[in-house]
Amino acid sequence: MKKLLILILVFVSTSIKAQEKQLTLDEKIYGLSLIWQEVNYNFAYLERYKYDWDSVYMANIPKVIAAKNITEYYAVLSQIINSFHEGHTTVVLPLEVKKMYGYVPISLSYINSKYYVTAFSSEYKDKISIGSVLIKVNAYDVDDYYNKFVFPNNNLAEHIAKRQVGKGAFFAGLLSEGLEATFLNPNDITVSLKLKHHSYFSDAPETIKVPKMYKDTAFLRKKYGDISYIRIKSFLNDVPSTSFAKIVDSLKNSKAI
Structure with missing residues (x-):
């Protein structure tokens, strides 16, 4: 090809x-x-x-x-x-x-048939939360939006596409076209946001990253309802392994990790 x-x-x-x-x-x-x-x-x-x-x-x-x-x-x-x-x-x-296309600095992970917010840039720090669930995009239910606009526009195999598109492709689009997305945050509060596309070549905010509260921690476990969020930053010491051993039994009660 x-x-x-x-x-x-x-x-x-x-x-x-x-x-x-x-x-x-x-x-x-x-x-x-x-x-x-x-x-x-x-x-x-x-x-x-x-x-x-x-x-x-x-x-x-x-x-x-x-x-x-x-x-x-x-x-x-x-x-x-x-x-x-x-x-x-x-x-x-x-x-x-x-140059006509851009991205929205929000990263999603596909877990248990839902798209969870796992990272975002500082422009959204007071608007959404880690663990929020994407439920609508431009008035489409999230699955309808994915099937109509996302999956046809990526070249990934069906069995891996849903897991991968959340890392950037889900909200990709023309710079001239904005999006409106609705999220359900961990407190079961619905939040609707207008999302702006940023150029891949200029006007880009900082790289998508895990918010500051999740940085500089070798091991972190947070829980959002039945979903456990675990971040392991480094294996340079024994902190991750010993910390994980302490919570492994409690993880059995989580529906997803």
């Missing part, structure tokens, strides 16, 4: 400069055709996927034609390739397009 990615990168980067981020009809069809060609001839074990690859090509012609701008066009191409959910196969966006 390396050849495929390089071809698309060169093709679209050139057209961005010439067309002010607009593609002609011929260029749209040509880019889609490059994807069809490379997958058809070079993707290993294509026959194992339940695809009529010619039909996939035909079905996406009206989608690329209808794309209003370069980001919509690339979204169509990416979803085609991401539908394989093969972690080593992806569409690499040109730098000009990457």
Whole structure:
């Protein structure tokens, strides 16, 4: 797939400069055709996927034609390739397009079919808490939002995607588009927040990190309802092992760790 990615990168980067981020009809069809060609001839074990690859090509012609701008066009191409959910196969966006996307500095972990907040930057320190559960995004229930907007836009296999997207991809999106998310905090209080996307290249706050209360501690155990949170920072001394031994029996009462 390396050849495929390089071809698309060169093709679209050139057209961005010439067309002010607009593609002609011929260029749209040509880019889609490059994807069809490379997958058809070079993707290993294509026959194992339940695809009529010619039909996939035909079905996406009206989608690329209808794309209003370069980001919509690339979204169509990416979803085609991401539908394989093969972690080593992806569409690499040109730098000009990457700069249009951003992230929200909130990290999630998928535990017992729920997304728990496990880290965030200082801008959210007085708004959400570690252990809060994400329940809605843009008025969608969290599972509906994941199935409609998150899973189709990543290339991870289904059995690992839910565990991985919380580390950054769940809230990824265009800088021009904000999000509204609703959380249920550990005290069963519902909190709704407007989330701002930060550029990957500038205007970025500090790296997502565990809040200060969780730093500089070799071993820490917190409990939120039936969920136990354990942080082990270092094994340079005996503190983590001896501390864990003291609480191991009590962990049996936790539904998740």
